[in-house]
Amino acid sequence: MTEPTQTPAAPDERPIVSLRDVRRDYALGAERVHALQGVTLDVERGDYVAIVGPSGCGKSTLLNLIGVIDQPTSGTVEIGGKRVDDMSDWEATSFRLYNIGFVFQRFYLMPILSALENVALPMAEAKVPREERRERAAQLLAYVGLSNRERHRPSELSGGEQQRVAIARALANRPTLVLADEPTGELDAHTGAEIISLFQRLNADGTTIVVVTHDEGLADAARRKIHMRDGKVVDGSA
Amino acid sequence: MRTTLAQASLIRHRARTLLAVLGVAVAAAMLLDMVMLATGMRESFRELLVSRGFDLRLAPKGTLPFDTDATIPGVAAITSVLRNNPDIREISPVLGASIHIPIRNREGEGQGDVSSAVLGIDPTVQGDYEFLSGRDVTTPDAIVANDYLIRRLRARIGDTLAVATGYDPQTRTYSGQRKLVLMGRARFVYGAADQSAAAVRRETLEAMEGQARHDHASLFMIRVRKGADPDRVREWIETYIPSVSAISIATAIAQVDQRLSYFRQLAFILGAVSLFVGFLLVTTLVTVSVNERSGEIAVMRAIGVSRAHVVQQVVLEGVAISFAGALIGLGLGLATARYLNAILSAFPGLPMAIDFFLFQPSSAWTALALLVASGIAAGVYPAWRAASLPIAESLRREAIA
Amino acid sequence: MLLTLIGALLLLQTQQNQPRTVAIDESFAARANLKVGDRVTVSSRPGADDFAVMTATRTGYTPIAAAPETVLIAAIVRRGADPSEVARGDFLLRMHLDQLQQVSGYGDRVDRFAIATKPSANIGQTVNRINHVAFGFRAYRSRDIAVETSRTFQVVSRFHRAIGVITIVASSVFLLCIMVLKVEERRRDIAALRLMGISRWSVVQSIIIEAALVAVLGSVLGVALGWAASLFVNWHYQALYRTPLAFSMVTPPIVALAVSLSLLLGIGAGILASLRLVRTPPLVLFGR
Numbered sequence: 001m002t003e004p005t006q007t008p009a010a011p012d013e014r015p016i017v018s019l020r021d022v023r024r025d026y027a028l029g030a031e032r033v034h035a036l037q038g039v040t041l042d043v044e045r046g047d048y049v050a051i052v053g054p055s056g057c058g059k060s061t062l063l064n065l066i067g068v069i070d071q072p073t074s075g076t077v078e079i080g081g082k083r084v085d086d087m088s089d090w091e092a093t094s095f096r097l098y099n100i101g102f103v104f105q106r107f108y109l110m111p112i113l114s115a116l117e118n119v120a121l122p123m124a125e126a127k128v129p130r131e132e133r134r135e136r137a138a139q140l141l142a143y144v145g146l147s148n149r150e151r152h153r154p155s156e157l158s159g160g161e162q163q164r165v166a167i168a169r170a171l172a173n174r175p176t177l178v179l180a181d182e183p184t185g186e187l188d189a190h191t192g193a194e195i196i197s198l199f200q201r202l203n204a205d206g207t208t209i210v211v212v213t214h215d216e217g218l219a220d221a222a223r224r225k226i227h228m229r230d231g232k233v234v235d236g237s238a
Numbered sequence: 239m240r241t242t243l244a245q246a247s248l249i250r251h252r253a254r255t256l257l258a259v260l261g262v263a264v265a266a267a268m269l270l271d272m273v274m275l276a277t278g279m280r281e282s283f284r285e286l287l288v289s290r291g292f293d294l295r296l297a298p299k300g301t302l303p304f305d306t307d308a309t310i311p312g313v314a315a316i317t318s319v320l321r322n323n324p325d326i327r328e329i330s331p332v333l334g335a336s337i338h339i340p341i342r343n344r345e346g347e348g349q350g351d352v353s354s355a356v357l358g359i360d361p362t363v364q365g366d367y368e369f370l371s372g373r374d375v376t377t378p379d380a381i382v383a384n385d386y387l388i389r390r391l392r393a394r395i396g397d398t399l400a401v402a403t404g405y406d407p408q409t410r411t412y413s414g415q416r417k418l419v420l421m422g423r424a425r426f427v428y429g430a431a432d433q434s435a436a437a438v439r440r441e442t443l444e445a446m447e448g449q450a451r452h453d454h455a456s457l458f459m460i461r462v463r464k465g466a467d468p469d470r471v472r473e474w475i476e477t478y479i480p481s482v483s484a485i486s487i488a489t490a491i492a493q494v495d496q497r498l499s500y501f502r503q504l505a506f507i508l509g510a511v512s513l514f515v516g517f518l519l520v521t522t523l524v525t526v527s528v529n530e531r532s533g534e535i536a537v538m539r540a541i542g543v544s545r546a547h548v549v550q551q552v553v554l555e556g557v558a559i560s561f562a563g564a565l566i567g568l569g570l571g572l573a574t575a576r577y578l579n580a581i582l583s584a585f586p587g588l589p590m591a592i593d594f595f596l597f598q599p600s601s602a603w604t605a606l607a608l609l610v611a612s613g614i615a616a617g618v619y620p621a622w623r624a625a626s627l628p629i630a631e632s633l634r635r636e637a638i639a
Numbered sequence: 640m641l642l643t644l645i646g647a648l649l650l651l652q653t654q655q656n657q658p659r660t661v662a663i664d665e666s667f668a669a670r671a672n673l674k675v676g677d678r679v680t681v682s683s684r685p686g687a688d689d690f691a692v693m694t695a696t697r698t699g700y701t702p703i704a705a706a707p708e709t710v711l712i713a714a715i716v717r718r719g720a721d722p723s724e725v726a727r728g729d730f731l732l733r734m735h736l737d738q739l740q741q742v743s744g745y746g747d748r749v750d751r752f753a754i755a756t757k758p759s760a761n762i763g764q765t766v767n768r769i770n771h772v773a774f775g776f777r778a779y780r781s782r783d784i785a786v787e788t789s790r791t792f793q794v795v796s797r798f799h800r801a802i803g804v805i806t807i808v809a810s811s812v813f814l815l816c817i818m819v820l821k822v823e824e825r826r827r828d829i830a831a832l833r834l835m836g837i838s839r840w841s842v843v844q845s846i847i848i849e850a851a852l853v854a855v856l857g858s859v860l861g862v863a864l865g866w867a868a869s870l871f872v873n874w875h876y877q878a879l880y881r882t883p884l885a886f887s888m889v890t891p892p893i894v895a896l897a898v899s900l901s902l903l904l905g906i907g908a909g910i911l912a913s914l915r916l917v918r919t920p921p922l923v924l925f926g927r
Contacts, residue, residue, distance in 0.1 A: 060634070069540050070630040089545065097542025104633070108537040112246030125543050169541065253915075254823060261816040264809040500876070508802070515813050522817055526824045574805055581798045586790045 014081050016177060016208050017043035017066055022075035022085075024061050035061040037231040038075070043210060048203040050222035051212045058231040059212040060181055066210060067100055067179045068092045080176050097126055101170025105182035107162040109154040115141060115165045116150040122172040140168040144198060160191030167198060171207070178202065180211040184218050196221045240547060244554035247527065258523045259562045262609070265516030266567025270605040271575045271595065272509030276502050278596030283494050286427060286591045287487045290365035292330070293468040295490065296458035296475065296482040303485065309333070309454040310482055316458065319478055325466035330365055331455035333358035333443050337436065338405045338412060339391060351405070352390045354383070354434030357426075358443030365459050367437060371395070372422025378442050381418040384426050387434035393420055401438075403446045414446040428589045458482070501594065513612055516563070520556045520616035528552055528624040535624050536632035545625040552621030553614055560613025564606045571605070572597060659738055660713035666881050667730035668715045675712055681732070681742050682707035708742050710734065718882060754778075811904055818850055818908030822916070829913070830921040839917040846913035847906055854905025858898040865889055865897070 024036040035058045043049050043066075051059045064070035065077055068084045069092075077085040084095060096102075109118045119137040128136070141150055144164040154162050163183060170178050180199070184192035196218050203209050203223075213219055227235040248255045296316075298308035310316065313331050320326050335358070340351040357366055361374045367382070372395045375382055381401065383391070393399065397420045402412035418438060426435040444451055462471050468486050475484040485493075495502070528535065535548055575595035582594040658678060668674065718731065740746060756765055762780060769778040825846070832842050869887035876886045 061630075064630040064633075067540065069633075070628070093539065093542055093544045095542075096540065100542075102537075102540050104537065108533065110243065110534065110538075112243065112250055117242070121538075121543075122541050125541075125547065173542070251823075254820065257816045257819055261812050264812045268805070268809055499879070504802075508806070512809065515810075519813060519816055522820045526820050529824065530826075578798060578801055581801055582794060584790075584794050584797075586794075 015042035016045045016047075016080055017041070017210070018076075018078040019062075019065070020076045022062075022065060022072045022077060024058075024065065024070070025073045034231055036065070036072070039231075039233055041226065041233060043208065046203070046206055046208055048199070048209045048221075048223045049211070049226060050219040050224070051210065051226045051228060052214070052219050053228035053234075055214075057228040059228055061231075062228070063179055063181055063210065063212045066177070067102060068096050097122060098173055099176050101172070101175040101178040103163070103166050103170050103178065103180035103183045105185040107154070107159075107166045107186070109162055109165055109169070111154050114151050114153055115146060115157065118154070118165055119168045119172055122169060126173050128173075137168070137172070140171055141165070143171075144168045158191070159187050160194055163187065163191075163195055164198065167195075167202070171202075176208065178207055178209045180209065180213075182213055182215070183211060184213065184215045189217075193217065240551040240554060243551050244558060247531075248555055248558060251527070254523070254526075255559065258519055258559050259566065261519045262516050262560055262563025262613075263566035263570055265512040265519070266564040266605060266609050267571035267574055268512035268567075269509050269516070269608060270567060270571030270601060271578065272505040272512065273601045273605050274571075274575050274595040274597060275578075276505035276509070277598065277601060279498055279501065279592065279594050280491055280495055281598065282591065282593040282596045284487060284491055286589060287490060289591070290427060290459075291461055292328075292365045292459040293462045293487060294460040294472055294475070295485045296460065296479070297485060298456075299481055299483050303457045303490075309451065309456050310458070311454050312481075313453050313455045316455075316479055316482070320458075320460070320475070322478075323471060323474055325463050325471050325474075326460055327463045328363050328461035330360060330363040330459040330461075331440060332364070332366060332457045332459065333440050333447075333451065333454060334456040335403055335443055335447060335451070338402045339399050340402075340412070341391060352387070352434065353405075354387050354436050355429070356381075356401075356403075356443060357435070357437045358440035359437050360440060363459075364437070366428060367424040367426045367435075370423040370425055372420075374422060375437060375439050375442075377419075377421075378439055379416070379418050380421040381436055381438045382422040382424045383420060383436040384424060384429065384434065386432060387436055388420070388423065390434060391420075395420055395422060401446070403443070414448060416442070416446050418442070425590075427591055430586070430588050431590045513608055516560070516609060517612040517616045520559055520613050521620065523559065524552060524556050524617045525620040527555065528620045532624060532627065532632050532635075536627065536629045539625065539629045540633070545622075548625040549618065549621040552624065553617035556613045556617030556621075557610055560609045560616075561606075564609045567605075567609075568602060658709050658711045659735060661710045662714035662716045662733040663712055664716055664718050664731040664881075667732070668712075670730065673712055673715075675715060677712045678709055679712065680707045680709045681734070708738065710738070753781075807900065811900070814854075814901055814904040815908050815911075818854070818905050819912045821853070822846055822850065822909060822912035826916055829916050833917065833921040842917050843910070843913045847909040850905045850909030851902060854901045855898065857905075858901040861901070862889070862894050862897060 019039055019041045022036055022039045022041075023034070026033045026035055037058075039058075039062060041062075051062060053059055061070065065072055065085075066079065068077075068079065068087065071087075072085050075085070076083060079095075080099060082095075084092065087095060109115075110121065113121065116134070116137050119140050120133045123133045123136065138147070138150060141147055144167055146161060146164055146168070149157060149161060149165075154165070157165065163186075167178075167183075170180075183199070184195050187195060192215060196215075199209055199211070199218070200221055209222075211218060211222065219225055225235075226233055295303050296310065297303045298310050317329055317331065320329050335356050336353055337356045338351045338353045357364075359366060359375070361376060367384075369382070372382070373380070381399065383393075388394075391397075391399065398417050399420055400412075400415055401418045402415040404413035405411070406413065424435075424437065426433075426437075429435045440455075444454070447454075460471070460475075462468050469488075472484040472486050472489075475482065538548055539545070575597065579593055579595040582588075583590075583592075661679075661681070663673060673679065716731075716733065734742075736749070740748065756762055766778045766780060829842055829846070832845075833839070866889045869889050872887040873885055877883065
């Protein structure tokens, strides 16, 4: 089995994720929804954090802010020592491409591309040469245990397999951080367990992971659990 | 990768893509036809004028060549004035008239007559007909005719015809009659297919027409020296010979343009409408396709695909549809143009060589360029809108859906 | 009666006692800068700076050169709505018959006589009777002559009909495309309705009604647009060709054709697309 392809941990002691008094308000019709009400949080390099809490507590909003696909109403967000809360769209896009890997509940693979092409997609965007792209995508698929599924379309793969392709895609550009939103939400218990162990292996190989989940098994597998309620972190202990 | 994505996305909805391509093809065909109509007449008229190599035409003041029966008096004097300009290489005076040729059956009984237009020319410098067979009007009693007239006369080369320039229906008598020998066949370039036309030497026609037409011409055709500016010669002629209008190819085209402006305007309006409808079609298709994929697009944006690249991929789809449609439309357009041209070629008096719809590669390129440009324009807005949606919001909505 | 003249108008402000009067058409007045009350000289021999006025088809006469005559412009007239004159650049001068005969040197000749018959007369018989006794001329029905002289317009209207058919075919394809796409856009709503337990037929019905409504609304808008366009077209070409002819008319049959065609196509597209969608399982429509 091939080694995971994330960057080796730098001798940097600063937390990889650092949020300070982050608030996020939405307009919902005439009302304002306070999705996050002053969250302060650090995630260390190489950590594996699970954010848990009831629906609507602000877990996904928090994950979106860490993933630089949303911006806070107030407060600061630093990823890898870099302020990301006031980035322009172009800067944020480029930052996501090279630093963050996403895994979604519903996999969101491009239905028209093969497994290999799906994994290669972020590399193509990063202008990795075609040959290297193919080679690395194949390695990543091997890493998630799908060597024999390279040419298959998502519709020809099971839910667990699709999620493993999505994880391989998240690792494509050797991100510093992998974020997952309910990665086992669409899977049965057995397949979910496979994904959980894959995440554990990934973390053991040095990848920093933040997951948002309702899945007890997945949360328990993490090194640290963060409990949220009503837009606040209520318990950030391990 | 973007090409793969665009291609795959089009293939994913085959029926829909096919329908849109068909729609664009129809728009492209219309557009091509209208581009052909807008430029065809002018171009084929220009080719017609240029084909015989004469750069200027002198008509009686204020008229177009053969537009009226007015004539220019003093051919000899005008010719000698024209000879003073060293830029003028060749002068061909033409006298137009109508002739009546009685036809008789084998028993010699009269069977009415055939009337025709006739040109009095000098065969060595004429630019009105292409000589086909037999002999040209080298002798004073020779006449050449087009096939249509020969058919109507039921005559053969070598036949002697009694040709008259006048007929008085009251007394049923012919005037200016003369026996001419049908020497050859010719194709009159400015004549319509169903118009009789003949040519004799100018002296012959003048003699038949009598004193009133002596030394008269309906038209002068002028060839200028290579390298000389026809417009300067034109100005020179109008200064020194005030009784004529000198018409260069450009002004003749402009005048025809003005008379047939209706067709150009029609072409412009219909072309614009088809372009707009094609645009609408591609916009609708791309919008539907993008709305369907809002989740997919949000995910692409989340994993770091730039807004510009998302737009490129979507626009590529629009362009591909436009391009495929344009290719099919090319064939369709050529077929309909041929059909429409056949209708318009029945215009009374239209020279055979004039086409309303003239295919030029530039027409096809223009139509293609317009369509592809509208395909791009049609794709850009919906694509940009889709790529600009807040990612988190789109993903949340997608999850709820 | 309209007579034509080979000749030209010489602009001359000569004084003469009691000149006879003529009428000229608008475009000539505009071009030669003439107004009512101006005096001009008419002649059958054109000079250097003259305007050539409307010409006749020569029938073999050789006009005898006659003395020019000065006339008074008494009226400026607008030409009648004669399709065969549209797009011709001719100028027109109306003068008294004897005067024209004299100026043109035609003598006591005319190009044609126009004859009005009594309402009860059998025109065919009258024409035959005239032709039976005619010497040197022939009688025709006005209708037959009109057919002969309007060949240009027959060609143009044939062309218009062809363009019309092509446009109808093209817009049918467009309409079908757009309606199918519009229904396709509703696939999620359709899936939701089907999941709620609404029957296929109800879904198809609602889509057809919606498509029909869109088609009717669209065609009403289209008719309004067409009507406005025809106003503009008439205004433009009437000014361009100086004629009261109507170039474009929105008639009830055309409106009926446009509305019913779009309704038909709208419903057709609705049925086509909705049947395809309701046959697909709702979850597939959701993209799962």
